[in-house]
Amino acid sequence: MEKIMNEKLKQFSRELKLLLSIMKRGDDVLDFNNKDFKGIEWDKFIQLSKHHRVFPLIYKRMKDLGGDFIPTSVLQELFLIYQKNIFQMLHLSGETEKISKLFSSNQIRTLFLKGPVLAADLYGDISLRTSADLDVLIPIEKLDQAEEILINEGYKKDEYILTVLNDWKWRHHHITFFHPQKKIKVEIHWRLNPGPAKEPKFDDLWKRKRVSSLTSQPMYTLGLEDLFVFLVSHGARHGWSRLRWLDDIKQITESKINWTKTINLLKRYHYDDVGGQALFLAFHLLNAKVPKEMNNIINRKRTKQLGLDALFYIKQMVNLHTDPVPEEVSAYHKRHLFSLMSTKQKFFFILSFLYPYPEDAEFLPLPKVLHFLYFPLRPIILLLRKTKIRSETRRA
Incomplete structure (x- = not known):
């Protein structure tokens, strides 16, 4: 698995490799030299930093390098979006405090x-x-x-x-x-x-x-342990398509988190493989610390495979938040989401298809008092809906 991971990382673009290199070195960026920046397409590099939402970190670290390696225009563009983000975060901070007060005063x-x-x-x-x-x-x-x-x-x-x-x-x-x-x-x-x-x-x-x-x-x-579970479940659900989410994982590994409690929560809610995937990626891409308590989970074959599968999103700069998502990406994402589930989660996910959908009510409107009939009618409605879609597709 490690060999496969290294081979896949070699296939990343020079711009993505540089982005990761700056992120993984932290504040110690002064050991870069001119060859690290040779042949970089700077427009593509800036686009990557925007897509992955890591441009604040990238700007702060590249600024320390000075202008010997990096074009002034690149630093200027990064500074402008960095400055804009400061205003955005201050704006959101004010609204956060306001909402907190409003909700608190209303219990x-x-x-x-x-x-x-x-x-x-x-x-x-x-x-x-x-x-x-x-x-x-x-x-x-x-x-x-x-x-x-x-x-x-x-x-x-x-x-x-x-x-x-x-x-x-x-x-x-x-x-x-x-x-x-x-x-x-x-x-x-x-x-x-x-x-x-x-x-x-x-x-x-x-x-x-x-x-x-x-x-x-x-x-x-x-709490830190609940936060870790939330961040890994959220990041995995989005394919770790933004490096910002992996950097969050790196940051939390450097906090005073209780890993024994974290592992108990991951297992209780069936996210242990997903938590391992997050740390596997954060370690290989960003040099994140791997707590010894998580070694057994990270070293699972399934966990490593989930990590390798997520490279699809990072390598191709996949954007799952803007429609239309390309058909091949959408198909891959559906398969990946299913692969992330534990056996128990897969069981309940498949079982959930037996529960009526709003589309069933649109296809066959019934009075609210008769909505319970959507349960026995669900297989029939689903078949009729698919038949109608195929018929409309042929006519188109």
Whole structure:
């Protein structure tokens, strides 16, 4: 596996290799020499740093090298997006504090998952990480109240979730709100990840919470062990297609995390192979520290294979967040997501297909009192839907 990994890394572009080299050396970048930068296509390098959302780190480290190796225009462009990110993070920080106060004054327990809170937590400096939105976890019974508060503050709800028989509670994991004037997106979570995966209860997460150092106003985030489980499950679900997520893993390995507790949580929620995948990638790509407690998990054949499979996303600069996703990428991603699941997770995932989908209700509308009939009718409706799609495809 190690030999295969090295062969795959050799296939990376020169620009991606340089990006990784700068990231893995940390602040010790002064031992670079001119040949490390020879033949670099700088437009492609900047594009990679933007795609992987690591340009704040890259700029800070490249600036220390001076202009002998790097064109001034490259440093200037990186500085501009670095500076823009500082303003963005300050903007988000202010909104984070405001939402925290609003929810707290309305007795809504709130855990901030990402955004400036995570940047301050892992990097000690909000300018060294990027964030496009705010992710907030609250108890599911407080969703209506949180929605009312945000709408009163000028946020607009994204009504993209369709549901039948309350499947939204476990199929989905957040609702999105957008403020048109502030240009801020807030995702209100009631789960850490979409279902049907098993998850810790909010009350358990709340008991293990930590106070954020972002502001003097008390704000709360996940305990380190819960944070690791969340970050590896989130990164894996997105194929580790952004190196920023792997750098988060590298940062958390340098914290005072309790690995014994972390391993127990990973096993309880069937993320031990996924946690191993994250550390396997962070070690090989970014020289992250591998805790000895995780050696047994990282050295599994399955864990290493999952790590090798994720290189597909990194090598090709895959973007899963912008539609349309190329068909071959979408097909690969579906297979990879399934391969990440434990046997038990696969069982419940397959079982979930027997539960009615909103598309069933659209295809065969029934009065709400008869929605229970979608369970026995599901196989028939699915067959009819597929037949209709094939027929329309042939006519097209």
